[in-house]
Amino acid sequence: MTELTVPGSALRHTTSTRTAPPGRIRRLPYLASRIYFLAAAILVLQALFPGVFWFGRAADVYSTIFIPIDSSGIGLAAFAIILGGAMARRKRVAWWVTTVISLVWLAALLVLVVFFTVLIIRGVTIGVGNTLLLARFAFNLATMGAVVTVLIRYRGEFRARRQAGNVRKAVLTLAVGMVISAGVGLLLTTVFPGDLLRPRGRIAWLANQVFGFDNDDLSRTTTAPPTWTGTITGLFISASLVAAMIVLTRSQRRAAFLSADDEAAVRSLLPASSADSLAYFATRRDKSVIFGRDQRSAVTYRVELGVCLASSDPLGHPDHWPSAINAWLRLVEEYGWTPAVIGASEAGARAYSQAGLRVIRLGDEAVIEPARFSLEGREMRPVRQAVNRLQRQGYRTRIRRHRDIEPGELAALIGKTDAWRDTETERGFSMALSRLGDPADGDCLMVEALFARGQAPSAPAGSDGATPAPGPGAGDPTADVAGILSFVPWGSDGLSLDVMRRHPQADNGVTELMVTALAEGAGDVGVRRISLNFAVFRSAFEEGARIGAGPVLRLWRRLLLVASRWWQIESLYRSNVKYRPDWVPRFLCFAETRDIALVGAASGVAEGFIDLPSFLRPPVPPARALAGTTAPRVAATAAAGGAVAAELPTGLSEPTRHQRVHRSAADGVRLDEQTRNRMDVRARLLEAGTDPYPPWFRPTTASTGITADRVGAAVSVAGRVMRVRDHGGVLFATLRDADGETQLLLERDRIGADLMARFRSTVDLGDHLGAEGVVALSRTGQPSVGVAEFLITAKSLHPMPDKYRGLTDPEAKVRQRYLDLATNPGSQRQLRSRSAAIRAVREGLLGRGFLEVETPILQTIHGGANARPFRTHINAYDLPLYLRIAPELYLKRLMIGGMGRVFEIGRNFRNEGADATHNPEFTMLEAYEAYGDYTTMRHVARSLITDAALAATGGTVLGGHDHHGVRQEVDLAGEWPVITVNDAISSALGEQVTADTDRAALVRFADRLGIGVDPTWTRGAVLLELYEHLVEDRTVQPTFYTDFPAEVSPLTRQHRVDPRLAERWDLVAFGAEIGTAYSELVDPVVQRERLTEQSLLAAEGDPEAMELDEEFLTALEYAMPPSGGLGMGIDRLVMLLTETSIRETIAFPLVRPRTRG
Known part of the structure; x- marks a missing residue:
């Protein structure tokens, strides 16, 4: 197999970098297996080429170093291959067999060496031959001693488990095999006795064959039957040994169907796996599943031929994949399987590669986007002609969900798919569900092609002409079905092909008709993406057929074409390429290059291309009505901690799901000590009947109300516990609420030792606490609350940051803004300053007679500013939409409608990076005033900013740094150049x-x-x-820069003196633009020319150019009064006023998600 190109060098032949810890030799199983394979190779060569000197000499050398293989045959070779394979897979039972054999031979060698040594010591002449034999035995004793020492010393390398009961089964297999072998031998010697005329002689000969006796006395006292009888008996004996060894070393567990609980858990992970078109196939019930430690990811797999074959990507969010992959690899190592993954996406392949597997490109998946699908164009001509021809003949199509099909009709459709299948069983493992019509799959989609009315064949036949499909007899609701496509869900807006069938007598083009009907009607069923067939080695067909392709590519393509005579390799590629799909690569992952052949065979068995004997096939999993006759509705919801939930099918245990979802929360290994202690306190409160999160406590007084002039007043306060000072009989606690801090005073003499003990044992820093008591003064004169009773109103399960410094890491402040606000009063002041500034701007505009309005955030055309927009899609109308980059064009529509002064403070979105001065989501003020211009808006802007400064900071002096980093101060009350x-x-x-x-x-x-x-x-x-x-x-100083070039301001009026300029200003302070204003362009003819130029730039690929908004231009033709427009960044304004970055100004700025693994 040639190496296939894999996107990204990280995915090509990546191996694990794990090193063996002290006391381990990771390659020992590999080396031990090669010793057995070497013996098997020598024995096979001896059998194929008897009498060749060098092969006999190789057997002598091997026997001198390791165990004797002289006078052995094919049976021992097979035994050595099986045992070597088990050693390579680290099977513990193989280690036991090897160690026992080695110890037995070591003991025999020791006896022989001692025997000959005693003879020599007594002066007995043993001759040259025996002297050489003694030297051979002594050398073999040393080598086998070393082998046994290594095996025992590093026995921990052989950890793979065997199936329970293997030893008993192996002994039984060997016993039955030997009995059968003896029976066959006895039968042959009875029918063809040769020189064995007496029963005693036949029994002695059989004992020699079965138990391997080989001494001269026995040879002289027994005669022999014909040679071929010994060969046949030996074959039976060898087969018995091999069968017993296979049973003994087998570690494959019994076929474990997906249980109802596991299937529900698998389905709950599907919403987080919406990127993988093959995710739904993980619900096949002939697979097993293993979950990650946090239960938020899983790997589904099946074991064939000793290969643990995982399919497609792990389930769950990619951040949680490493947990499931590691759990799967541990399971593989535990049972001695060979790991492999078939059909992984690029993201999945990268995850498996990082776990140590190698990756090659297996093929490509054909994906169609209905929004871009069209029959127009020369390349689509074959499909277009096929569809038009069938439509002229009266063919029709029907699309519906499985749950909407009557049970009887669905059963008839299943019968047709079985009859029209050209193989004995349904093929597929990674990309097929193999349970059409199961009640649990009600969300699957059925596409049917229907014969023209009255044209359905009267007796449709099966694919071989012998097995009839359900015909149009009485009660057959599917008599006119000409073709069937069944799709499984792909996330919430996609479909993935599961079943494809056509009536044997249907006209060509039925499949094209169904695919086209689905693509054109996808919007009606909420579908935006369709995954069709998978084309194995697609790139080889395309690249190998190109002019100039190299000899290796051409040879590889020819081999695939030859293989296509038996397997649908080329035909699957041809059946997909006609639709001009997007090709999405899929990969094969494996541990070692030497495993490829075995992995390929196991994949062939799993996918149904290689038929095993019926007694080796796994049983078929039963249908399961998980929810009556409808599929379970999987809902992607997340509670605290990100736990996933799904609507449970009828009959499943709610406690089981609850335990599964929350298991990680109770896992002490995953929680730090303080969190475990707080969890214990919560549990104790619940056991005592106390709600750690009561909803009924109502404080009567804020922290600002605890003053010295209210001493003796009864109050109730609440807040977060920030500090505790315990002086034994007196305990002080500081509560922080939204207004400030309150000191609690707990005195043992006043409230009793029990209440003090309860406070110490249940209250932690960070808890929300309610307290009732009276206002009192401490010894230092600080107003406090003398506590009479307290109540935990919300138990914090995690410790708070440092009580004096709070959060100091800037990234942590952004990611955990709630902790920053809870521990840093400055962050709360920042948020209040922002609110005050926005309120001042709003009130300033309202006071000038402006009307606050709202305009759409979702827009069909992006315009109003030059910026890259965010794109989205509305499924109901199959329509692309944009998040607005500016509200300008809609506000101008209001001006055209006669609203004299309008403004909006709202969120805008621009598809750009986040830094100290930019955030993709930001707050913007836009205001328009009829019969104003950029000069009048300059005065409005200055007034608004000054008012905001007074509201946010209490003054007009602002600080900042110039471009040299030197701190400067400016007074907004002065002149603005x-x-x-x-x-x-x-x-x-x-x-x-x-x-x-x-x-x-x-x-x-x-x-x-x-x-x-x-x-x-x-x-x-x-x-x-x-x-x-x-x-x-x-x-540095707030400055208005005016009169920009007209060509960079397409929505601005030309300067009234110089038309090459635009009446626009930018307000800049401390190196940042704060706002901008225009004399608005209201000439519809000039505006159309400028927007047309912008739309041409957009068509040429400029992502920031505005599109042509015909509705706005039409509205402008109804006349907009001369107006001034103002735009001001609220975030930039708050940054200016508070001398902070945008990440501190916005409560929740955009940050990259924290990845795991």
Whole structure:
């Protein structure tokens, strides 16, 4: 097999880097197996080429080093192969057999050496031959002693378990085999006695054959029957030994069907596996399943020919895959199986590769996106012609869920699929369900092609012409069915092909008709992706047929074409390529290159391409009505800790599922000591009848209400316990609520020792606590609450961060904002400042007569700004949508409608990275005023920012750092400069820049300063780049930069003096843009020209260019009054006011998910 290209070098021949710990030799089983294989090879060569000197000499050398194989035959060779294979798989029983054989031979050698040595000591002449024999025995004694020592010293390398009862079964097998062998031998010597005329002689000869007696006395006292009788008897004896060895070393457990509980747990993981089109096939009941430690991932597998064959990707979220993979590999090692994975996706293959498996590309899966599927075009001509021809003949299609099909009709359809199948059993393992019509699979989809009315054959025949399918007799509701496709669910919006059948008398093109009908009607059933057949070695067919393909590729393709005569390799590729699908690679994972042949054979057995004898086939799992006649509804929900849940099928045990989901929470190994202690406290409270999360406590006083002038007043307070100081008879606890901190005072003399003990044993830092008592003063005069009674209102199961410093890691502050807020008063102040600033901006606009409105966040066209949008899709209408990048075009529609002043403070989304100043999701103010312009909006912006500063900080002086990192302060009450962009750049360059300065001159300025310029940029884009580097980054004091080039402002009115400029300003402070404003472009003709230019850029692949919004342009043609528009980033404003980054300004900024493994 040639190496197939695998995307990503990390997936090609990746091996584990594990090293053996002290006291282990990981390759010992491999080396031991090769010793047995060497013996088998020598014996086979001796049998095939008897009399060849070198083969006999090789047997002598082997016997001198290891166990004797002289005068042995094929039977011992087979025995050695089986035992060697068991040693390679680390089977414990193989180690026992090897050790026993070695010890027996070692004892025999010791006796022989001692015997000859005693003779020599007594002066007996033993001759040259016996002297050489003694030397051979002595050398063999030394080598076997070393072998036995190594076997015993490193016995831990052989840990694979055997099936319970193997020894008993092996002894029984050997006994029965020997009895049969003796019976055959006795029968042959009775019928063909030769020189064995007496029964005693025949028995002696049989004993020689069965027990291997080989001494001269026996040879002289017994005669022999014909030679061929000994050969036949020897074959029976060898077969008995081999069979006993197979039974003894077999570790494959009995076929374990997926239990009802396991199937429910597997189905609960399907929502998290929506990326894998083969995930639903994990519910096959002829598979076993092993779950990860946290029960959030699983691997389904089947054992064939000693290969533990996993199918497709692990179930669950990829972050949890390593846990399941490691559990599966431990199971493989425990039973001595050979690990392999068939049909893994690229993500799954990478996960298995990281666990130590090797990976090769197995083939490709054909995936169709209905939204892009079309019969138009030259490449789709064969499909289009087939579909049109059948439609002209009156063929029809029908699409429905399995649960919507009447039981009788479904049974008839199953009968047709069985009759039209061209093999004895259903093929498939990794990509087939093999239980069509099972009550648990009601969400599966059936696509049927129907003959033209009145044209159905009267007696449809099976594929061989002998087995009739259900015909159009009385009561047959499926008489007109010409073809069947059945799909299993792929996530919530996809389908994966399970069954494909066609009536033997149906016209060609039936399958194309059904696939086309499904693709065109996918929106009606909520489907966005369809997985068709899998094409094994697809790349070999395509690349091997190309002009210039190398000889290896051409040879590989020819071999596949030859193999296609027996297996549907090329036909599966041809049947898929006609639909022009997206090809998604699938991979084969295995442990060692030498395992490929065995893995291939096991895969062939599992997929149904290799037929085993009936007595070796696993039994067929029974149908299971998990939920009556409908499939269990799997819901992807997550409680705290991310536990998954599913609607349980009827008959399944709720406690079993509860225990399965929450097992990791009770696993002491996974929890730190403090968490375990808090869990224990929670359990004790529950046992005592106390709810650790009571809903009824109501505090009457906030922390700000505990003052010295209220001493003696009865109060009840609540908050989180932040500090505890225990002085024995007096205990102080600090509670923090939303307004501040309150000190609790607990005195043993006042509340009693029991209540004090209960506080110490149940209350931990971080708990929410309610307390009732009176206001009192401590000895230091601090207002406190003298506690009379307390109640835990919410038990914290995890310890809080450092009580003085809180969270210090910036990433932890973002990921665990709740802890940051709970422990850091500054973070709470930041959140309050943001709220105050937004409220001030809103009230400022409302006070000026602006109307607050709301516009759509989901939009059919992305426009209003140049930015890359987020895309999504609405299934109900099969329509692509965008998350808005700006509300501008909708707000202008309101202005056209006569709303004089409008504003919106809302969320916008731009598909860009997150850093200290940007977040993909941000809050924006946009405001429009009829009969205003960019000058009037400048005064509005300054007033709003000043009001926000007063609300958030209590003053107008702001601090920040310039581009040199030096801290500066500015007073918003002072003047805010207004400078044109050209003047600002001229000042920074020391060269005059005007609207007349051409692009070439601007590029020279940029080159001189080392500022990169894209050759495709226009003059305006080059000027904007100079502005950002030379002006914006270096601005400290709030400054309005005005009159930008018109070509970079497609929604802005041309300057009333110089049409090459736009009436636009940017407000910049401390190196960041805070807001922008325009004199809005209201000329519909000019606006159409500019948006058309933008749409052409979008069509050429510019992801940030705006699309043409015809509805907006049409609205603009109804006349929008001259207006000024203002846009201000609320996040940027709060950053300016509070001197923080955007990650601190936003409560929950975007962060990458934390991966596991």
